[in-house]
Ligand SMILES: Nc1ncnc2c1ncn2[C@@H]1O[C@H](COP(=O)(O)OP(=O)(O)OP(=O)(O)O)[C@@H](O)[C@H]1O
């Protein structure tokens with residue numbers, strides 16, 4: 001089943017065209033890693049999927065349903081905003097800088113969205129939250145404020161927070177880039193665990209080793225286009241495109 | 253009633269100028285209450301409406317944006333004293349000319365309105381700056397979790413501004429408290445006017461010292477309370 005699909009998506013900021021015609025379809029249960037140089041449009045592509053950014057041209061589908069269809073920054077058809085919001089909520093997102101809510105405790109960070117967006121009963125969601133905290137190994141931190149946690153712990157809370165909305169797809173935008181090297185492992189372990197459970201995942205990362213290990217597909221982006229894609233072995237070990245080779249040589 | 257009625261013989265207390273008699277004490281107390289009431293009403297009303305005007309200023313809606321811009325432009329750009337005069341003197345006249353009937357204005361009520369409108373403008377700018385100082389990642393995270401703009405504002409963004417608002421709010425309250433002396437121009441007896449009357453009647457300057465002491469006492473309390481609040485609201489910042 002198709003989880004997300006981009007059809008000829010273009011995105012410009014003013015005169016700067018950041019995405020130059022992206023076509024991409026991701027199937028249920030797939031783990032896709034996206035690599036590419038800084039400024040190649042990786043984050044922008046993720047953000048276009050959940051409407052944090054509106055595309056300039058093209059079509060976006062979530063679970064086969066149209067969520068965005070535009071031409072020259074104008075909507076080509078009116079799509080029910082409630083439906084769009086519900087579909088976008090199927091996408092969980094984890095950010096490079098965690099973006100935990102500093103004024104809420106760990107458990108409140110996890111429960112706030114389900115209670116106000118989905119109107120889940122407070123007792124029910126607290127139980128779920130505790131299970132999630134357990135699964136990311138942070139049960140004892142439930143009443144701490146984020147400022148008291150290490151970066152790795154904050155990122156694991158952020159993952160639990162996204163999972164509490166029961167997303168069908170998890171997007172990670174460089175989830176370990178802001179972490180000290182010794183904290184990277186614990187976050188990757190959490191993500192590996194999710195992948196093993198069959199979660200559909202889209203991961204922007206510079207951790208090539210991790211990509212080789214968990215990805216079903218690796219996508220190399222360059223200057224706003226998908227330059228090359230394939231299995232980890234194809235893209236990471238035997239890249240066909242010259243630009244992929246140059247990029248891999250630089251970061252390995 | 254807020255209108256101060258001079259009591260018999262309160263100015264002349266020969267020989268004991270420096271010690272307040274009971275009538276004077278009550279008069280000063282009443283003046284202090286007038287001063288406090290206006291400042292407190294203005295800060296509370298200003299905070300509530302200030303949030304609304306601030307949200308208008310940062311909204312993408314052109315009408316809301318223009319209206320709040322205009323509001324702030326007018327109320328920050330003209331003297332508070334002028335605003336007080338418009339409400340207390342001009343509006344009743346305009347009303348009389350338009351309808352042919354006059355109405356009784358309550359000076360205290362006018363003071364509440366003028367000070368509240370004015371502090372709304374200042375607090376709106378303070379609140380807007382505080383909202384804009386919150387990292388944009390917070391709004392993005394809230395939206396990525398499915399929250400609407402309104403939910404994100406009320407549950408995530410605005411609560412984070414509270415701590416940052418305490419200090420400027422305390423500052424605004426202190427300014428308001430001192431500005432209440434302007435109401436002497438609309439027939440109200442605030443603290444300053446009360447002591448001024450006593451001072452000129454008795455020829456003694458000591459009443460000004462009393463007033464200064466009371467102002468300092470009130471502003472000190474405000475400072476202490478707001479400092480405590482800031483600490484309390486900042487518990488999450490380690
Ligand atoms: N809101 C914005 N306004 C203007 N330009 C933007 C905006 N967001 C991104 N850009 C520009 O778009 C280009 C692509 O940005 P993007 O963040 O998608 O790159 P990236 O591949 O994620 O890079 P990195 O590895 O550094 O995160 C960059 O040149 C960036 O400056």
Ligand SMILES: [Mg+2]
Nearest residue numbers: 042043044173
């Ligand atoms: Mg990026």
